[in-house]
Amino acid sequence: xxxxxxxxxKTDESARAIxxxxxxxxAIADLDRFEAENLLDRAEKFAPLLDERVKKLDTLRxxxxxxxxxxxxxxxxxxxxxxxxxxxxxxxxxxxxxSSVAKGETLIDTAATLNAMRPDLLVVRHGSSxxxxxxSRKVDCAVINAGDGKHEHPTQALLDAFTIRSRLGGVxxxxxxxxxxxxxxxxxxxxxxxxxxLGAQVRLIGPPTLMPAGAEKWGAKVFHxxxxxxxxxxxxxxxxxxxxxxxxxxFPSAREYFWFYGLDEEKLRHAKPGALVMxxxxxxxxxxxxxxxxxxxxxxLIETQVRMGVAVRMAVLEALAESGANEERS
Amino acid sequence: xxxxxxxxxKTDESARAIxxxxxxxxAIADLDRFEAENLLDRAEKFAPLLDERVKKLDTLRxxxxxxxxxxxxxxxxxxxxxxxxxxxxxxxxxxxxxSSVAKGETLIDTAATLNAMRPDLLVVRHGSSxxxxxxSRKVDCAVINAGDGKHEHPTQALLDAFTIRSRLGGVxxxxxxxxxxxxxxxxxxxxxxxxxxLGAQVRLIGPPTLMPAGAEKWGAKVFHxxxxxxxxxxxxxxxxxxxxxxxxxxFPSAREYFWFYGLDEEKLRHAKPGALVMxxxxxxxxxxxxxxxxxxxxxxLIETQVRMGVAVRMAVLEALAESGANEERS
Amino acid sequence: xxxxxxxxxKTDESARAIxxxxxxxxAIADLDRFEAENLLDRAEKFAPLLDERVKKLDTLRxxxxxxxxxxxxxxxxxxxxxxxxxxxxxxxxxxxxxSSVAKGETLIDTAATLNAMRPDLLVVRHGSSxxxxxxSRKVDCAVINAGDGKHEHPTQALLDAFTIRSRLGGVxxxxxxxxxxxxxxxxxxxxxxxxxxLGAQVRLIGPPTLMPAGAEKWGAKVFHxxxxxxxxxxxxxxxxxxxxxxxxxxFPSAREYFWFYGLDEEKLRHAKPGALVMxxxxxxxxxxxxxxxxxxxxxxLIETQVRMGVAVRMAVLEALAESGANEERS
Numbered sequence: 001x002x003x004x005x006x007x008x009x010k011t012d013e014s015a016r017a018i019x020x021x022x023x024x025x026x027a028i029a030d031l032d033r034f035e036a037e038n039l040l041d042r043a044e045k046f047a048p049l050l051d052e053r054v055k056k057l058d059t060l061r062x063x064x065x066x067x068x069x070x071x072x073x074x075x076x077x078x079x080x081x082x083x084x085x086x087x088x089x090x091x092x093x094x095x096x097x098x099s100s101v102a103k104g105e106t107l108i109d110t111a112a113t114l115n116a117m118r119p120d121l122l123v124v125r126h127g128s129s130x131x132x133x134x135x136s137r138k139v140d141c142a143v144i145n146a147g148d149g150k151h152e153h154p155t156q157a158l159l160d161a162f163t164i165r166s167r168l169g170g171v172x173x174x175x176x177x178x179x180x181x182x183x184x185x186x187x188x189x190x191x192x193x194x195x196x197x198l199g200a201q202v203r204l205i206g207p208p209t210l211m212p213a214g215a216e217k218w219g220a221k222v223f224h225x226x227x228x229x230x231x232x233x234x235x236x237x238x239x240x241x242x243x244x245x246x247x248x249x250x251f252p253s254a255r256e257y258f259w260f261y262g263l264d265e266e267k268l269r270h271a272k273p274g275a276l277v278m279x280x281x282x283x284x285x286x287x288x289x290x291x292x293x294x295x296x297x298x299x300x301l302i303e304t305q306v307r308m309g310v311a312v313r314m315a316v317l318e319a320l321a322e323s324g325a326n327e328e329r330s
Numbered sequence: 331x332x333x334x335x336x337x338x339x340k341t342d343e344s345a346r347a348i349x350x351x352x353x354x355x356x357a358i359a360d361l362d363r364f365e366a367e368n369l370l371d372r373a374e375k376f377a378p379l380l381d382e383r384v385k386k387l388d389t390l391r392x393x394x395x396x397x398x399x400x401x402x403x404x405x406x407x408x409x410x411x412x413x414x415x416x417x418x419x420x421x422x423x424x425x426x427x428x429s430s431v432a433k434g435e436t437l438i439d440t441a442a443t444l445n446a447m448r449p450d451l452l453v454v455r456h457g458s459s460x461x462x463x464x465x466s467r468k469v470d471c472a473v474i475n476a477g478d479g480k481h482e483h484p485t486q487a488l489l490d491a492f493t494i495r496s497r498l499g500g501v502x503x504x505x506x507x508x509x510x511x512x513x514x515x516x517x518x519x520x521x522x523x524x525x526x527x528l529g530a531q532v533r534l535i536g537p538p539t540l541m542p543a544g545a546e547k548w549g550a551k552v553f554h555x556x557x558x559x560x561x562x563x564x565x566x567x568x569x570x571x572x573x574x575x576x577x578x579x580x581f582p583s584a585r586e587y588f589w590f591y592g593l594d595e596e597k598l599r600h601a602k603p604g605a606l607v608m609x610x611x612x613x614x615x616x617x618x619x620x621x622x623x624x625x626x627x628x629x630x631l632i633e634t635q636v637r638m639g640v641a642v643r644m645a646v647l648e649a650l651a652e653s654g655a656n657e658e659r660s
Numbered sequence: 661x662x663x664x665x666x667x668x669x670k671t672d673e674s675a676r677a678i679x680x681x682x683x684x685x686x687a688i689a690d691l692d693r694f695e696a697e698n699l700l701d702r703a704e705k706f707a708p709l710l711d712e713r714v715k716k717l718d719t720l721r722x723x724x725x726x727x728x729x730x731x732x733x734x735x736x737x738x739x740x741x742x743x744x745x746x747x748x749x750x751x752x753x754x755x756x757x758x759s760s761v762a763k764g765e766t767l768i769d770t771a772a773t774l775n776a777m778r779p780d781l782l783v784v785r786h787g788s789s790x791x792x793x794x795x796s797r798k799v800d801c802a803v804i805n806a807g808d809g810k811h812e813h814p815t816q817a818l819l820d821a822f823t824i825r826s827r828l829g830g831v832x833x834x835x836x837x838x839x840x841x842x843x844x845x846x847x848x849x850x851x852x853x854x855x856x857x858l859g860a861q862v863r864l865i866g867p868p869t870l871m872p873a874g875a876e877k878w879g880a881k882v883f884h885x886x887x888x889x890x891x892x893x894x895x896x897x898x899x900x901x902x903x904x905x906x907x908x909x910x911f912p913s914a915r916e917y918f919w920f921y922g923l924d925e926e927k928l929r930h931a932k933p934g935a936l937v938m939x940x941x942x943x944x945x946x947x948x949x950x951x952x953x954x955x956x957x958x959x960x961l962i963e964t965q966v967r968m969g970v971a972v973r974m975a976v977l978e979a980l981a982e983s984g985a986n987e988e989r990s
Contacts (some may be wrong), residue, residue, distance in 0.1 A: 385722050385778070386722035404754055411752050416724075612769060615769075634776070636777060637778065
């Protein structure tokens, strides 16, 4: 990756004017700090628009965004649909049952078919790690990974970072604790990558059975005791526990999980006073998070995350549509 | 509710120019006569547009309507989708399986999530009475109840009243018989409220097992004998019988139901000569209505109801978007 | 059908300017050669647009297209959705489970309901032969058959002919072999009708159990030996084998089917050198077609078919919207 001037401040207009170099957004791991901040700067431009009466731009008029979801996710799909429509694009939703795409080969045929329909932007969610990257090699358009197996969910990390930056002014130097089922979480992977890239100190908290081997090598500190891990944290980011894990031998019961790793007011007191709480949603109340924390408007950023998600996705669509890498082909 | 001049005629331009005061449309019970007629007057403006070649307005351009359906209803969902698109809005459909929202708490989280996406109009159908009202307390945007449990379905009542008014010039003084499974019917509840508000005499006809206790207090006369109930009726409004009721002990069989409460030509002869027939659809032919009646174009208004449904929903979207109550927040 | 000058060349501007006379597109069998070529000429106008950055036209702005699918088909539905949106129409998707429409009568009620919503164009796919035609008699708008049972799938045939014409300059005089499960294939029926109308020599290849009685009367030659049928063919069009046929006694196993009727490089060598390969998709690789053929870009037109599908559907939407038969009613 080429060296870029990292001293560019986010208020610098020239940073916004610079083209995004990536053709796709597949993983935070593909971005350098300059590119990541470029996306957050673009989001800053769109965030105020969300509260306007008329939210529609013509930036992507006549362009087509295909929302290809192999896993259900009303929340993420709607966020991309809204972002696309607000940018003026035509949005086509395709929900494909995974049963009908059991074989890997079919994914490639699906890619070829979609490519032939000449979309400009393809948002894909798939249960297999690497699916978005595989698709990206078979199509001409820009591909956005909206979650692939246990690998990455880059727009979630971008919206999380943007939410933190909007509230605290920046990410650099913050202590951010990510807590829960790290093992199965693409949200955790993308967030560790982005937050460390932006200069935060990241901690991972969770039971040994839900912590990937070698998590320390991601550049984060690992804790199995939640109170120790929360000490001095500026931000506590809770992960969703998949209900199917509860009977998978990963931990004895939802009740026991909550006892050790559920965020309640008592545990939150171990973090820095005024520490903020985040969750990618949808929440399992009483499992990984207590309602007294989730609904406390002075600490919870959970709704802000959803709102910022639309702005961040608008930013990503704009950046990829403008990207030199995508313009060359047309 | 403040007193309003009720002498305003529907042709009075000033009536149309007046802003709708309600923030939401949750129940007919929330409306006064002036507000109800304001909505019908607006619909009159949109009805001719449906037969135009180009049906698109820019009234809601850049605004977002979310169609949130917890129960399947292709008919109602499409009607709102068309109304929204014809008014120029961006429409996002969200079909949520009730299985994934078993707990009441999740509805509030869904509301918070949607609210954070900053829609302008939220149309909601849900299997539980009161769900739309609950949502409306948690979001900033205008909420339209598209059917909540056994409670209300206000746009259905408005389109029924608008259909009658378009055909017969008005509702005041008419005898309107609503017949069938009143107990489980939100359509009946909304219609009794609206038609009595507009000055009609409403009758409820059905077997005792399908008539709610205290139905007389709604301001309608109750009949268990269909022929007696139909006597002198100007309009006969049939209700859909849910097939699951047929095995629920409410009545012995579909055949027996039809014998006593199914509308056929013989029973219709007990109503006023030229009486009109309505049904909210979809029909169970041979159960609550006979095809000789349903398909008789000189008495059946069933297709007109569907057409008027789009005009009435355009009117409701316009009224709520213009509403002072909604403008204040933006 | 009135006689038309058949000597009009496809480059003749006057041909394009002529109005399409049909009100609906239900079956290739309803078209004369002049009308078929008119549609292909229109598609030629739209094909280059697909590679443009901005693909949106205003031709159908303010018009409504309803995509009514009683059978799942992500591919065909998306193609029509894209075509409609690129022409500027509002597109409403309705996916109806066949379970809820078991009775034929319901189809007519659905038609009446849709008609009352005043769409301009209704695209319908249904599992029963004749469903599109039945619908067309009950609605005022233009109906496009997107596949009805074993009957016809006219836009598939049009996109196939257009793909051949784009690659080989024309269809007249070509030898085109259609191979596989002809018995159950609406694609085969529509293609035989269109390709013979356009002057090609059509052959049908398949096992006797999958060949309809009297197929010779369609104007095609019938072969049960694939190598004999492929001799001198310019184009080989493979049909999809429905997996449910494999256990239905039509043939012993997928492996045996591939042995006799699966297209691989060896069998393809029996066709004319440079013969082109087509498939309507989605493919069953290793059943009716081998990957070495499907993925050979120098002979396979499979992705081109998908791309041309959007252009052909834009052409059909334009032709029907402009049709004198449809203009009269508005």
